[in-house]
Amino acid sequence: MSNKPVYDREHHVKKATGIGDPQCFTGEAPAAKFKVGDQLRVRDLPDLFYTRTQTYLRGTACTVSAVVYESPAAEDESWDNTDKVEWFYSLVFKQSDLWPDYPSAFGNDTLETELPERWLESA
Amino acid sequence: MTSINPDKIVLDEEMQARNLDNSPIDLLEQIRQEGRCWEDLAPKWGVDNPEPPWKIWLEATCEVLADRNCALPALERRWEEDDLSEELYRDVPFPERQLLALAHLMIRRGLIDEKELAARTKIVEKRLHMAD
Amino acid sequence: MSDDHKHAPMVDEVSEFEILEIAVRELAIEKGLFTQEDHNKWTEYMHTLGPLPAARLVAKAWLDPEFKKLAVEDGVKASLEVGIDWIRTMPTQFGTPSDYCSFRVMEDTPTLKHVVVCTLCSCYPRPILGQSPEWYRTPNYRRRLVRWPRQVLSEFGLQLPEDVEVRVVDSNQKSRFIVLPVRPEGTEGWNEDQLTEIVTRDCLIGVAVPKPGKTANDPRPVRKALKPYDH
Numbered sequence: 001m002s003n004k005p006v007y008d009r010e011h012h013v014k015k016a017t018g019i020g021d022p023q024c025f026t027g028e029a030p031a032a033k034f035k036v037g038d039q040l041r042v043r044d045l046p047d048l049f050y051t052r053t054q055t056y057l058r059g060t061a062c063t064v065s066a067v068v069y070e071s072p073a074a075e076d077e078s079w080d081n082t083d084k085v086e087w088f089y090s091l092v093f094k095q096s097d098l099w100p101d102y103p104s105a106f107g108n109d110t111l112e113t114e115l116p117e118r119w120l121e122s123a
Numbered sequence: 124m125t126s127i128n129p130d131k132i133v134l135d136e137e138m139q140a141r142n143l144d145n146s147p148i149d150l151l152e153q154i155r156q157e158g159r160c161w162e163d164l165a166p167k168w169g170v171d172n173p174e175p176p177w178k179i180w181l182e183a184t185c186e187v188l189a190d191r192n193c194a195l196p197a198l199e200r201r202w203e204e205d206d207l208s209e210e211l212y213r214d215v216p217f218p219e220r221q222l223l224a225l226a227h228l229m230i231r232r233g234l235i236d237e238k239e240l241a242a243r244t245k246i247v248e249k250r251l252h253m254a255d
Numbered sequence: 256m257s258d259d260h261k262h263a264p265m266v267d268e269v270s271e272f273e274i275l276e277i278a279v280r281e282l283a284i285e286k287g288l289f290t291q292e293d294h295n296k297w298t299e300y301m302h303t304l305g306p307l308p309a310a311r312l313v314a315k316a317w318l319d320p321e322f323k324k325l326a327v328e329d330g331v332k333a334s335l336e337v338g339i340d341w342i343r344t345m346p347t348q349f350g351t352p353s354d355y356c357s358f359r360v361m362e363d364t365p366t367l368k369h370v371v372v373c374t375l376c377s378c379y380p381r382p383i384l385g386q387s388p389e390w391y392r393t394p395n396y397r398r399r400l401v402r403w404p405r406q407v408l409s410e411f412g413l414q415l416p417e418d419v420e421v422r423v424v425d426s427n428q429k430s431r432f433i434v435l436p437v438r439p440e441g442t443e444g445w446n447e448d449q450l451t452e453i454v455t456r457d458c459l460i461g462v463a464v465p466k467p468g469k470t471a472n473d474p475r476p477v478r479k480a481l482k483p484y485d486h
Binding site: 154157158159160161164165167168169170175177179180181182183184186187188190191192194195197198201202205208209217218219221222223225226229234235239240243244246247248251252 | 264265266267268269270271272273274275276277278279280281282283286287288289290293294297298301302376377386389392393394477
């Protein structure tokens, strides 16, 4: 058996009311591993149940544009596990890195999205 | 690692939900074929509101279904709505399409019963026409 | 009856869809799926929603560099100045899974154009922008925008030169986004109300750019996705 605390159904409501989600998780994550400007890569992890890390991002290089908020990752939160809070980052990808046949005339085009720390590693 | 039993049950339910039966439902087929859509009614009566007045109640219904009791999680509704809107109800204008999709998936999920809904539409129709 | 005493026209017949909507709602309430009270609360909230506060936020940012800085750094705080409290105005008082309280304003420049999508479902900054248009929710837009952004923008009538970086923003976690477009030429000396009028919903999503004299969205294509999809 795990030592996971048992919460009532209203736990999240009580925690977030008047504060907001993800604001209600502020201060709960360990120190952020990455900072703005860091060159990272999206890890190619298996996703067994639920994820919000799109397949098209996996394994691709990116740059941190902002350290945005603390929250449990979707993989945990979707099962109501909210104890492991981590930092989320806003990341900029080059379109030509995401799609090999992206037209070279538009080599400057980019894509920005957010991911939790667990999905990221230094490039 | 510990066992994944509780999650497994939820997963099975979720996977089942994703394989929604999108074959036609008699009651809704009839409404699809014979129903008068807002985009035809509005010009007929000289109304320029782009949306029917009931759209806001439909939207509120979708929200509250995902609230508190969470009878119908928003993400699953959206997935099923996409499926039905792209196939069975693709020729119906919006938001009538969204309403048919919602009624369809609620029936298929067993949240409401087709016969009950058919009976209720008769009652509502009668009530609305009492003022005529 | 004289012209200036005319009643607003209304649809004076009951449609099958109107009946269906009521029937579904009544049955759901009777079965305890939700309460009439909760439904009323959401309906009331839905009535308050629309793109106007976001348009005003952009107009304010164009006029006041300090406010623009705040908007880009802390969208939730900046929203308060246009009457939107991301946390307390929601019926739930904390946001819902579809309306988390992280709000980011993405600033365009003459060489950078943002456009927003949610590839996973249809996340949208509803508290400040209202309900999303149907095309925004279609799998076609969601799937193609990340892969062929310029093609999709062309279909929306927006063609951008090569030296402009198109940045697609995929709203896949807890932040919701609007675009802060570049203030167009020909608006010199305009006040906040005048500027607000040309910031349409489509400009805030990023599929259009503001133009003097243009105050409405164009009709937008709703297309079926080309390939069958599997979640």
